Amino acid sequence: MDNLVQNINYQNNSAELQKYRKDSLLAFQKQGLPTAKTEAWKYTRIRDLKNDDYQPAPQVNKTGGKVPFTAEIIEICNGYIVSMPKTVSGINIKPITEAAQYLGQTYKAEEYPFAALNGYYLDRGLFIEITGDLKYPLILNYNMVPEDKDYFYHFRNVIICRQGAKAEIIEQFNYQGELKSRYLANIVNEIRLEDKSVLCHYKYQNEAFKANHIALNAVQIAKDGKYESFCLQKGANIARNETFVSLNDEGAEAVVNGAYIMNGWATLDTTTDIYHLKPHTKSSQIVKGVVGGEAKGVFQGRIHIAPDAVATSGTQLHKALLLSDTAEIDVKPELEIFADDVKCSHGAASGELDKEQLFYMRSRGIGEDEAKQILIDAYLNDVINQISDETIKEWFKSLK
């Protein structure tokens, strides 16, 4: 088997966890790494992960990724937890190994090879239980530090929003120095929203230029729960941010938005899979990309509406701006509708920067590059403006 499955000295090796890891390994071995023939991965080719050099990332205690607003911050480096906030009202944060009874319940391990692999390594991560109304956003600051070797790390979070709870969680992926290794960051977030709870989940993916970043957000939403997400991807060589949402009861709602900006030679993948299981559920997706160089943007979006799920609405829009002739976009929207009285739509469009607009700006003295940047900003702001928190919205505008 691949060197991706190595023997590990787990910190916590309880019988329950041993069983979970074993099941996960079986699920992974059944599938193996995705190949060109794997339908769910047909646009995003996993390249060099079987390389013999990949090793578990060593423990390093660096911090980074400042934000210009007040927040509760958890520092994570090379997949190790470096520091945590002291007690925060409305939230319990524990190691993931204490969430054994919740593991693997939000997605099917046999459909997600990387999540299965993540399960095999399960040892580090966070069990975040939100019980109240969080005053400040909680930030998970993931950091990688420079090394010559190719490392991998696996990180798992279980996030539970208890009934009526409300929180903002930001995940931030950064690196330090000149990071040229092809590390793999493999993240799984298992998220449950209980009745009437609200979770705003924001993510900034700014990995080093040769990195592989694979993330699964598996979200289960109960009655009147609301999940709002936005993910900005602008780093890594191969990155996939995948969101699986199950709207399990009436009034459940999900917003799954994203933006990506890529130059050079990279693949940025946004994959969504949204299940409307009950009537009166709602989902919306807007993803916008800006792709230059020889980069490739991938959007796969599925909306599934179960037979009983009447009076639901599911909308999806993907738009991309191509900055070069060699940039590529692959889009696969899928609507599976088995109910009546459903409002569903999907749309996709891609184009280039508008020449008339560029000329107009330049004719007023604005330099060509600056003019392009203004147009790109405007293009992306359109989706960033959907973020409900003003401070975080402005922060994302400054990041892109």
Added chain:
Amino acid sequence: MNAPLLEIEDLCAEVGGKSIIKDFNLTINEGEVHAIMGPNGAGKSTLSYVLCGKPGYKVTGGSVKFKGKDLLSMSVEERAREGIFLIMQYPVEIPGVPSTTFLKHAVNAIRQHRRQPELDTMEFLKLVREEGRKLGIDNEMLKRAINVGFSGGEKKRMEALEMSILKPDFAILDEADSGLDIDAMKIVAESVNRLRNEQRSMLIITHFQRLLNYVVPDFVHVFADGHIVKSGHKELAQELEQNGYAEYVREK
């Protein structure tokens, strides 16, 4: 006599593979206002785009000097920074870019070129609001994406605002009066007159003599089939208004 600001000699240009500007000659001195009138499709807008360097407009012959420098070798933005400004016949809508943001980028790009310090947000807003007020452009309109959903008249007033703020040395007004009601035309004409001085020159393209009653030109030219076929003074505009272009247009 004032020094020449713009010297166009034997200019020939084509667009879409079609020859439009044919041996065009015109010299505009500092402080002069010239008006160009001519039938639809004669090439007036093409001339203004060629002077601004719009991509797709190909110069096939002749030369243009601006302040003694070779204009044709400059990029679009260099020309603007050197002091050329075009009020476009069809201003472009840019969704998602607020008018103020757009104007701030423009004004600072030009100030930087002139080695003037950039305006900070407060200074800039003060300037835009002041100039905006004179043109009947309120804060609400300034916050909107530039030209998006603006009425024809609002677009022209926004163009006039850009001109007032950027203070070009040479302004081309390509049908700045089209789509304007009588009051708006006066407002725009006043903004043009405010800019008028000993150094600044203008080229006014129009179909109607009315604008020229407010902005009185030093010269009026008839433009047909790619070049000037007759030049005169203010009275020529009145004559054209009465008789049309029949005597200047070749039978085809």
